[in-house]
Amino acid sequence: MYQPKARHPLSSYPTDELAKLCDELWSLFMAIGTFWKLGDDPEQYRSVFETFIDNRIAQNPLYPEFYRRTLRLFSTLQEEHNFDDACEVLFVQKDHHVPAQLTPTGTTPLTENDFLQMYVINELIQFRVACGSFREFGAINYCGFFGGANIESEPVPYRTPTVCP
């Protein structure tokens, strides 16, 4: 009766390969903060990042391949241009930063790069934000951010009016 962890029936990814993949993806994840000049230390997110990757693969067994192809794309872009230009392509093309269900073509991206943008890059950016990357700018109540419990007599974990009406 007690519920198990949600897992796709075909998802069974070897632990050592998961660790290797996380190591490789970590550089891409860190690049988001480097490129956007986020001041927080990404190392604090390492464990939740690995949990994130583990869960995405558990949900969909194709994710390891999505991740490998994205790493190849990131590597190719850096070889053809440089780190900043590669990040420019991956992290700031707003046209691609649209949830899949809102795309004019429905739910399926038309090219491989669009696909990777949507299902890997956008997710990593979203997760980086949800980790609390914009806290130093005062933004602490965005979707998915774990601000902490709502404890009486202590500051609430989200923004409130300076003086509550």
Add this chain to the structure above:
Amino acid sequence: MNVETVIVGSGVAATAIAKTLLEADPKATITILEAGTRVLTKDYGLWLQYLMSGHLPYQDRWDLPYPKRDAPGENEIEGYNDFSLAGSRVFTYGGSTLHWGGWTLRLKPEDFHLFGNTGQGANWPFGYDELEPYYCAAEDYLAVSGPSNDTTVPRSKGYPFPAFPLTLQDELLANAFHSLEISYGQMPIARRGVSETPSRHAPCQTTGTCKYCPFGARYVAGNYMDDMRAWNNYPGLEIVLGGAAETINLSSKSRASGVTYLDLASNTFKTINAERVIIAAGTVESAKLLLRS
């Protein structure tokens, strides 16, 4: 199968009444009959999927627009307005509490005298005062956070948890109400806060993802039913999933003797004999079941 009580449905009404019966008699034999199946709750992977894609893990349990859901001709709308249920109910273990917003407003005393006040509808057979203690019990059970100083309805007891502070977004409206001299209040919501009362259920951490709470802070009947199964010694509590109640069986014109249901896995009809039948399948399905019986 013979049990003391069979409850049709596994939502908030079913879970609350099962809890009450089992607390009165832990050895009571109760079978919960649920047509839907389980959607995992408090699962980090499913929560991530919702956060990343906007896809909720119970979307495929929502009503489809009629007549797609049912056979042509069944469930036709006879009124002037099309009353779509698409997206309003969830057919699953725990019922619609899986996706509800947790709003827990009480009716006002005047609502109990609708016919007397307006000449339309009907009066309730009892008044607000008689129901008030049960509202308090329900708010305790649902772990409601709300403004105990709210004066729109008489209260004999405050909410179990204080109201959540306004957000910056709320401030805009609050200021507008102030300037227009319109009173306003905060929505009581079944989102657990923090108190000294110990609980197995986690408090809200304001992730902004109430539609799929990663902690189970917003009341979901299935979580409470799971708790009764996992942490209490209730040997007589059984849950049948994928069992669509077909008819309530009667031993006389005024006495129910059990329920016949369609076991969706085997596509066979089965019967549970019971001394007591409680129908808690929601407004529409309960009425349909009564009409079929």
